[in-house]
Every structure is written in structure tokens, then in C-alpha cells.
Amino acid sequence: MNRRKTAAVVAVGISMTLALTACGQQANSSSGDGDVTAVFSNIAETTTLDPAIAFSSDGFEFVRNVYDSLTQYSPGGVDIQPSLAESWEMSDDATEYTFTLRDGVTFHDGTALASDDVVASIERVQGINQGPASVIANVAEVEAVDDLTVRVGLTLPDVYLPGKLQKIAIVSADAIAEHATADDEWATSWFAENEAGAGPYTLDEWNKGSSIELAAYEDYYQEWEAGTPTKVTLRVDPDVQTALQLMGQGEIDMLGAVGPDDSATAKGMDGVKLVEQSGLSVQILPLNVETLPDVRVREALSLAFDYQAMLDYYQGFGDLAVGPLPTGFGGGIDSLPAPARDVEGAKSLLAEAGIGEGELTVTYLGLSGLSYEEFTGTLLEQNFADIGVNLEIQMVPWPQMVEIQSNPETAADISFLNMSAISDDPSSMLTQGYTSANIAPNGGYNWSYFEDPAVDAAVAELPGIADESARAEAVVDTVGMINDAYVAIFASQPKLAQPVLEKWDVQYEIMDYNYVVRFFYARSAE
Numbered sequence: 001m002n003r004r005k006t007a008a009v010v011a012v013g014i015s016m017t018l019a020l021t022a023c024g025q026q027a028n029s030s031s032g033d034g035d036v037t038a039v040f041s042n043i044a045e046t047t048t049l050d051p052a053i054a055f056s057s058d059g060f061e062f063v064r065n066v067y068d069s070l071t072q073y074s075p076g077g078v079d080i081q082p083s084l085a086e087s088w089e090m091s092d093d094a095t096e097y098t099f100t101l102r103d104g105v106t107f108h109d110g111t112a113l114a115s116d117d118v119v120a121s122i123e124r125v126q127g128i129n130q131g132p133a134s135v136i137a138n139v140a141e142v143e144a145v146d147d148l149t150v151r152v153g154l155t156l157p158d159v160y161l162p163g164k165l166q167k168i169a170i171v172s173a174d175a176i177a178e179h180a181t182a183d184d185e186w187a188t189s190w191f192a193e194n195e196a197g198a199g200p201y202t203l204d205e206w207n208k209g210s211s212i213e214l215a216a217y218e219d220y221y222q223e224w225e226a227g228t229p230t231k232v233t234l235r236v237d238p239d240v241q242t243a244l245q246l247m248g249q250g251e252i253d254m255l256g257a258v259g260p261d262d263s264a265t266a267k268g269m270d271g272v273k274l275v276e277q278s279g280l281s282v283q284i285l286p287l288n289v290e291t292l293p294d295v296r297v298r299e300a301l302s303l304a305f306d307y308q309a310m311l312d313y314y315q316g317f318g319d320l321a322v323g324p325l326p327t328g329f330g331g332g333i334d335s336l337p338a339p340a341r342d343v344e345g346a347k348s349l350l351a352e353a354g355i356g357e358g359e360l361t362v363t364y365l366g367l368s369g370l371s372y373e374e375f376t377g378t379l380l381e382q383n384f385a386d387i388g389v390n391l392e393i394q395m396v397p398w399p400q401m402v403e404i405q406s407n408p409e410t411a412a413d414i415s416f417l418n419m420s421a422i423s424d425d426p427s428s429m430l431t432q433g434y435t436s437a438n439i440a441p442n443g444g445y446n447w448s449y450f451e452d453p454a455v456d457a458a459v460a461e462l463p464g465i466a467d468e469s470a471r472a473e474a475v476v477d478t479v480g481m482i483n484d485a486y487v488a489i490f491a492s493q494p495k496l497a498q499p500v501l502e503k504w505d506v507q508y509e510i511m512d513y514n515y516v517v518r519f520f521y522a523r524s525a526e
Contacts, residue, residue: 035216036524038229038504040517041243042256043369044398045209045236050191051169052124055131055443057257057418057513058398061234062212064509064518066108067169067197070099070118071162075521076277076507078424080163084113084170084198085150094157094464101148105221107172107198115144120173122152124186130443134431135164135422138463157464160425166511167422172196200520201232211235214519227523238369238397247272247499254500254522256508256515259372260317266499279496280328280421280510282321284433285364285376285489286447291413292362296353298486301362301414303346304383307339310492313375317497321490323479324419324434329426331472333479339490346387357388365404365412368395373416376491380414405447406440414489415447420513426475427462434482435459448487455481 046059051067054060070085082088085099105113122142125132138161141153154161175196179187195203200222201214216230224230235252237243240262246252248269258266267274285305287298311318319327320338327334350360364380366373377393384391394412396404404410421429431438436451438444458478465471496514500506506522508514 035230037231038253038519039233040254041235041237041252047399048192052128053130057515060512060516063169064516065201066195066199068199069168070165072166073511094159095154097152099150105198106219108202109172109175109196111172111174114147115150117173118150118170119144120176121170127186132167134438135167160463163423229519232519258498260314260494261372263317263497264315271502272499273502274497275500277496279514280326281514282326282419282493283491284417284419285491286415287487288411288413288449290449294353295486296349300346300349302486302489303342304387305489306341306383317495319493321493323483325426325479326493332476343386361390362413363392365415366395367398367401425463427459430459450487
């Protein structure tokens, strides 16, 4: 079989452009023993440390620093690069890949990386069948050819597989075997609170509900450069405003999950700067098709929403969204029409559906502590009042939000999700939120409970379309199918603007839900 070889050199560091601006109360960037410390604050804490289950920004913040994958994206970028695999080959029909592993890599348990670990890791993700499994649903077989060679066979062609494999953490096969039981063949109980990765950081301590402490892995295969954090605290601050105050006092170095509205506040703080990057995300309000089965009602709710008011709230840190994909994917997505408010049109649709004024009450579920989700609830209440629809608002912490929306009996009519690209494949983003396999009870982010075989098939076919222009046209057609079903209100396309102390040169990962930092590529000026 003829093959095309893809190889690249891993970039060990990132360019250093450090702003040396003094601030009144500096965070401790180095401890007495020479460690460089970094404190990262997020609104929520991961409910599990298991990389085969964790599939949200808070989960990725742990997984992407403790585990490595076969491939990785450039720091803060979209270029796919080698990681644990130093090179790979793709068959001409894009149905088979052969990966050559990096020699000399060790896991935190002391075992050496080998092809059996890759096979076990992929099979474990597929066996557990939670969020990360959606990324490799097309993988039919994985084989250890020799100690450092792995062959992956696909059911359908996929030119994007290397970019997707960045989401599949490679774990120690010995750890799986050691901690598996008769009732838990994949050792999920152990991995939920422990780790067996090969990444740059090890788990030091997990103070549940408070912080996760990470320490540098001294035997990491890449060189530790000066200024790289060697001790990292992932702390939980449910209220962003409180976290911003703590940052101003120097107690927090970096913030995650900060909306554009809070970014505007942070921009004026002494000793704080904004890391501004082009993002690949869309803020959506899933419309539950089980509780709102009439498409006319869902369209009416979409027409009632004041999109411009949402942008005004973001003070220049957001753009109009045109559907489930951000315009940054290009390929015709940026030419789609933006939504606009039409109150009279919404009223007409409700009347056509037989719903009179005041007869419909819908529920909104948002994340407490995030001002933009709270604002969205208030905006919806005002907008829906204009068309005679009542709204009940419920704001809860993230774990409870997931629990509520994952149960069809308790799922809200409308919820809020930040949907971001997780690979260079647009179909991956569509798979997350709009395919049948990823409805909320399955651990996915299809919180609309939307199931359409035609959409499932269209999304599945996208990675196998070899011709770039034909693939772009198919992407636009698929987005049109989703838009026409009115399964979500596409509220905005936020710009990435995250606050950090000025001493840091750091990038946020736009392929990891935007709010993740890989600390190995961060540098402190102190």
C-alpha cells in the first residue's frame, strides 16, 4: 500500500515576549526551593480525573497537563504536531494510519512507553464509551506492530485522525491491569482519583472542592526551560468576580472560563493583562426537542432572542454566530447569514402552533457564578415576555447542571453551553453537540436531545471527503440542516480574552475549549 509520510519536529518551547511590568502585590512565582509556581483558577472542578471520561474544560485542565497523547496542537494554535508519536503515515485512502512512537518515554509509574500502552488506551476509551470515545468512533481496530509501532484501522476514511488523537490520553497499560477488578475491567474507580500518565506534571494532591496540586515530572522527555512552572495549583473559585479580586491581590496567576464581560473588567486592573487570541467557539442555548417538540415553537424562541443585546453586553469581545460552527473554520461558514430578532415573526409562529399569550412557560438552566450566563437568563426573560412566553430560571454549579441536563426527566427546556472546536475537523464539533450518539445521557453535549439519522450520516461523511472544496460545501449543507431544525439559539461567538498576571507569557488552548492552559509552555518573567 502506498503511503504518504507525515513528520515534524516537536517544538520544545515557545517564543518569549515578556512584559516586565510591576504590580503592587505579586503572586509568588517561585518558592524558596527554586520552584516556579502557577495558580490557575476555574469556576468549576472536574468530577473525575479519568482521561477516558473527562471531556469538559475543567477536566481537560487536568488531563492535558498530566497526560500526553500521540499528537498535539502547537501551543495555543491549530497546527498538529508529533507528541508521543514522533511520526505517522497515512494510507492513500485515509483508512489506515501507522504511528511510530518516541523511544525513551516513561510513565509516572516508571514503566516505559510501548505500543501496548497505546492499544490499551484506545481500547479503554472505546470500552468506557464516554465523551472522548466520540472522537474515535471511526476506529475499527488498533494493533501493536512492534514495541514502537502502532497501526490504526478505520471504518471510514478520515483525513483528520491525527488532530483527533490529541484528545486520546495515553495511559500506562500496567496501571490498567494492576487496578482493574472483576467488576471494573477498565479500572475506572482507580483512575477517577489517580493518574498514570506520561505528561509533564504528576498529581501531587487532590483537595476535592478546593484544588488539585500538580508537580513537575522530572523524567519528562522534553527539557524544562527556565521560567516554566514546576508546581501548579488548579483551584476552584465559583464566583468569577471574587477570583478577579484575588488576582488583583496577586493570589491567582491565570483565570479560566472568564466571559467577555469580565474580560472588560480585567483589562483595567493593575498588574493584569488580557491574553487575546482568535477563538473557535460558539455560545449556544440548546433547545430541548423532547420538551419543545414543535419546530415552530423552537424557531419562535430563536426569533425572540435579542442577539445584538448579547453583543452589547460583551463590550466588543464577541461577534454574531451564524450556526453551530464558528466562522473561523472558513470554507463558506463565514458567508452564512447571521440571525436577527423578529418579534412579530415569533408571535406569528406561536399562533400557528396554537399557543396563546401566557400559555407557554419554559425553563432555563445556567451556570451559577458566570455573569454572562446569568445575564442570558435575564435577557431571555425579557425577550420572551415580548412574545407572551414565561420563563423560569435555575442557576446551579456545573456538576449539578450536568446531572440535571443528563436526565431526560429533569432536563431543562433551554440551557447554556460553550461549544468549542476540539480538533481541526469541523465534524468533531458537530458530533459533540448534534449527533444522536452524543445526547446528554450518553455523556455528550447534545443537550438538545436532537436525533436525526440524516444529520448523523452527513456529519459522519465529512472527514472522508478528500476534495477540499467538496468537503467545504458539504460542511455548509450540514450546518444548514442543523440550523433549519432550530435545536439551539446561537447566542454569540465570543472572542478569547483571558486575564493573567503581567509576568506570564502564556497561551490558552483554542482546541481545548479555550479555557485550558498547558503549563509546560508557559513562562514566568520572574
